[in-house]
Amino acid sequence: MxxxxxxxxxxxxxxxxxxxxxxxxxxxxxxxxxxxxxxxxxxxxxxxxxxxxxxxxxxxxxxxxxxxxxxxxxxxxxxxxxxxxxxxxxxxxxxxxxxxxxxxxxxxxxxxxxxxxxxxxxxxxxxxxxxxxxxxxxxxxxxxxxxxxxxxxxxxxxxxxxxxxxxxxxxxxxxxxxxxxxxxxxxxxxxxxxxxxxxxxxxxxxxxxxxxxxxxxxxxxxxxxxxxxxxxxDGKQYYQDMIKVFTTLDLTPEQIHEIGLKEVARIDADMQKTMRETGFKGTFPEFLQFMRTDPQFYAKTPRELLSYVAYVTKKMDGKLKESFNLLPRYRFTIRPVPDEIAPIYTSGRGGLESCLFNTYDLPSRPLYNLTALALHECIPGHSFQAAVALEAPDRPDFRRQTYFSGYGEGWGLYTEWLGTKLDMYETPYEEFGRETFEMWRAVRLVIDTGIHTKGWSRQKAIDYLASHTALAQRDVETEVDRYISWPAQALAYKLGELSLRKMRAKAEAELGTRFDQRPFHDAYLALGSVPLPVMEAKMEEFIAAQKVRLAKPDKNPS
Structure with a gap:
């Protein structure tokens, strides 16, 4: 066969x-x-x-x-x-x-x-x-x-x-x-x-x-x-099929909406806690306004913003050995988003050759978001992931060109969280930026399903996103327009991350103190892009194999 x-x-x-x-x-x-x-x-x-x-x-x-x-x-x-x-x-x-x-x-x-x-x-x-x-x-x-x-x-x-x-x-x-x-x-x-x-x-x-x-x-x-x-x-069936296209999961819009609401509530508590750690005395909406407007959080020149990203990615270079056994040879570069598309382009996007960061309208590009963004788009996120794929085990040609958003974007969001384990966030403001990004992906589950199945208006979606994150107003509006015009695509990020986090929690629970994130990460990336149910099944096999391996007595005790 x-x-x-x-x-x-x-x-x-x-x-x-x-x-x-x-x-x-x-x-x-x-x-x-x-x-x-x-x-x-x-x-x-x-x-x-x-x-x-x-x-x-x-x-x-x-x-x-x-x-x-x-x-x-x-x-x-x-x-x-x-x-x-x-x-x-x-x-x-x-x-x-x-x-x-x-x-x-x-x-x-x-x-x-x-x-x-x-x-x-x-x-x-x-x-x-x-x-x-x-x-x-x-x-x-x-x-x-x-x-x-x-x-x-x-x-x-x-x-x-x-x-x-x-x-x-x-x-x-x-x-x-x-x-x-x-x-x-x-x-x-x-x-x-x-x-x-x-x-x-x-x-x-x-x-x-x-x-x-x-x-x-x-x-x-x-x-x-x-x-x-x-x-x-045929819009109802179309949206259901787009959920399967982008997430590879058999979930209904209502199930996704409820998952989103629960995640929003959880992350909101984390953000409130981080706000208090900064010493800010005002309300949460006042804190969001402070984060959006205080000059200390914004670059004065494009070079300053790109230099900030370069520092983050080079710092992460020094952490890779703590997270991976396999380190790919291919290297990416950092570029500004081209002028002709920058006004309507997202804040950053990474790939094998380069990571693009938007330097247009600097007052809308807070520095405290850049650590999470660089981890997601560059290293150990998409650029790193693409480089690993070049050195993947031999597999059919179509596997090297296939990309599933749930797997790929789930990894990108997971790497933002991984940065908390590697001391990548140096200030409470950077941690709040990470939480803002996580909230942004959770809010998508609510907004996307709200717009396409529950009659939400564009303004309601904008208000919901703006009230839960410190994203700049330009980003808020750009993102909502993206969800409007690209049904279900934005659902993949959070659902993919939740799937991967679930498998890590299972590995930690079953392997205990002998859990090592390096082979766990290597095993995930070695799969190549796969549907999330396949990923979970293969990571279950990895956990079972690790349990067997670790149960064997050490032949060379120190």
Whole structure:
């Protein structure tokens, strides 16, 4: 049965690369010289393929697979199911939200290592008009049936298109060509730069200008004024399925809402305690106002904010040996969020290559949040996690590219809490910042389900988030708009963290004083991204194996 399963997922993975216009380079797939087809016909073809794959999986008895292939099957099934489910609801007819845009991220943060990489990028630049036109056709279809991003969730997002409507070297698409590897001959560099300027003039600027006109004149004025998922076509089932997509759990909106309320009450007590430890004599709302406005908590320059982050991440470097046995070799860098997206971008985001921190509107970027944010986004959070994945045990290609929010974001939030075990929070204010971040994720459970299933207004959600955290007003509004336009995505963080914290508590209880967090963390990260039920089952196996190992007498007593 193992061979039968491998044949299915190997074939699907190669087919998927072709569908999304990737090409083989050595032993990895990279972006080719065009973008994927986004037509309704292409989407229907993908849905038919994935529906058939799910039927093939149904024919394989899971109990006849080896343990490793059982994990592969669970990951593969969830991934294919998610892709198929999105196409069933035609989510491609609303291909962006307040946080993430199909027109963003097409220009890389850095250049390419080879001339071939640059030529492929030039090919993609030339393909932008076709790519945008297909998305526009889909969005018009969404408008016709009332399936759109809520208007309130996209106000101001059109501004993220403007920077790309500028011709010449000021266009962000030219940034990748400014500094090129010395291994590319000077004459070739000059030719590539000239080709880039032509592509910007002929393809990029006209496509973005056309898109901007469409967004402002047609899409935004006609986007729906409702904000809840339940008001969408088949909205109740849609929201339930999105819960499964983003959390990999079978929980109802009501169950999640109640979990959120309990977490909010617990964390609120912690925040009240920390406030008293600072010596502040006023009320909790007065303390929040103090934290939001006192100059001592805010950087005066972007460099100061980035330096604060650099200190935190380097300090954590010195703590890694206390938390992990496996330390990956790959290193990330710290960058400011690009100017063209900074006004509507979140405070920070981390990945393999870099961690981005927002230096726009510094009075909205409190320093006391940065320790928790750096742990979550950089180390030992997402950047560290991505580096570990590079050195993961050999597994199918699709496993290296699959990401489940509950697993990944649950880890990020867990690392914020882990910082309390490593003395990473140096002042009560930094601890309050961490608690604010934890509360922020707990409040999401209440707000997301409140908006999409209980008729909450945008203002009610804003007031609820603002009254429970010290987040700046800009962040509060940006976050609420994200929950409005991206149903259920924000549920993954807290539910994932609760799942991981539950497994750690079980390990501590069963292993007692012999519990060592280093192999526990190594075992979690070695799994790769998996659905939360699979994670819990595998960590149960880890705990059982540790109990057996620790029960054996030490052969070399000191």
């Amino acid at each position: 193992d061979a039968k399963l491998r044949a299915i997922y190997d074939a699907e993975w190669e087919w998927r690369q072709g569908e999304y216009a990737r090409v083989k380079e050595g032993d990895r797939w990279v972006q080719g010289d065009r973008f994927s087809s986004e037509t309704a016909e292409a989407q229907a073809r993908r849905l038919a393929y994935w529906t058939d794959v799910l039927k093939q999986l149904d024919a394989i008895p899971m109990d006849q697979l080896s343990p490793e292939e059982q994990v592969n099957a669970a990951v593969f099934r969830q991934s294919v199911w998610e892709n198929a489910k999105g196409l069933e609801y035609k989510t491609y007819e609303a291909p962006f939200n307040s946080d993430t845009f199909f027109w963003g991220g097409l220009n890389p943060r850095a250049g390419f290592a080879t001339a071939t990489g640059y030529r492929r990028f030039l090919g993609r630049m030339a393909d932008i008009p076709r790519y945008f036109d297909e998305h526009t056709v889909n969005m018009r279809a969404g408008l016709a049936r009332g399936y759109t991003v809520p208007r309130v969730g996209i106000e101001g997002r059109d501004a993220t298109i403007e920077a790309y409507t500028v011709a010449g070297e000021a266009n962000p698409f030219y940034d990748a060509f400014r500094t090129m590897p010395a291994s590319i001959p000077a004459a070739d560099q000059a030719a590539l730069r000239a080709d880039a300027l032509r592509a910007i003039e002929v393809s990029v600027v006209p496509a973005y200008t056309k898109l901007l006109t469409f967004m402002r004149a047609e899409y935004m004025p006609k986007a729906r004024t409702t904000i809840d998922a339940y008001s969408l076509p």
